[in-house]
Amino acid sequence: METITTAEKIARLNDQLRQGDTKIGEIRITRTVKALPHEQQQKLLQLVKDFNSFEAGNDPYGERDFLTIKLGGETYFAKIDYFDKQAWLENREVGSNFPEDPDQTWRIATLMKSDEYLVPSLSSQLLSEEKLRQSVVLQSLLSLAILDTLMPVS
Template sequence: MTTTEATQAPTIAQLNDRFRQGDHTLGQTFPSLWVSSLPSEAQQELFRLVRVFDNFTPGNDPWEEHDKGQIEFQGEQYLWKIDYYALDLKHGSKDPSNPAVTTRVLTLMHASEY
């Protein structure tokens, strides 16, 4: 991690938390095929669990960006990940700390889909 990336990490983490907790002006969320096949109530609960996730540790968040996590639901493991794209969603963002040039994409999937 460069010095610039290290100084941007707190800003990126704050933006990721805002997005994950419901500020969808910062991006889009996508359920995987597995998650999409679940009943609506189960999908809603999974996304609720993502919103309240706060178990970030050096082991699961080494860059301190709050960009991924693992949750358990009905005895199954699910993973979520936030990726950073340019506004056109065709390329990676050049600056994930700047919401004016970044669209966040959160994908929620069953662990077997990883």
């Protein structure tokens, strides 16, 4: 019997979202990406959907929650964050403690230009893993304040 790690469960769910499964989350784009021509937006979304070059250097936790893609000489990031599903349904943004459980977690994948990404401060390196995860969620919430919802890629 195959034992699946928590990280692999999370990774598989993240893959599902990138493939367009809107039962477990949604894909959002920043206004900068939304301002691109429609064809370029579609190319970016297809690159996110097709991305499979995860390795230790760009996916240290094995969750497949962050990727870098290039298009037209520009660099873009896609970042998946995890929110408590019930709180999300109540319009409250609370990080999920169980990202491996789709019944408890709502995923938000954000596609943005690389210069739009808010990186946690260097002081976060001194924080515990849980505090660091909360810090990253906080930074992502700040990014969410400038997002537009995008329909699923078909």
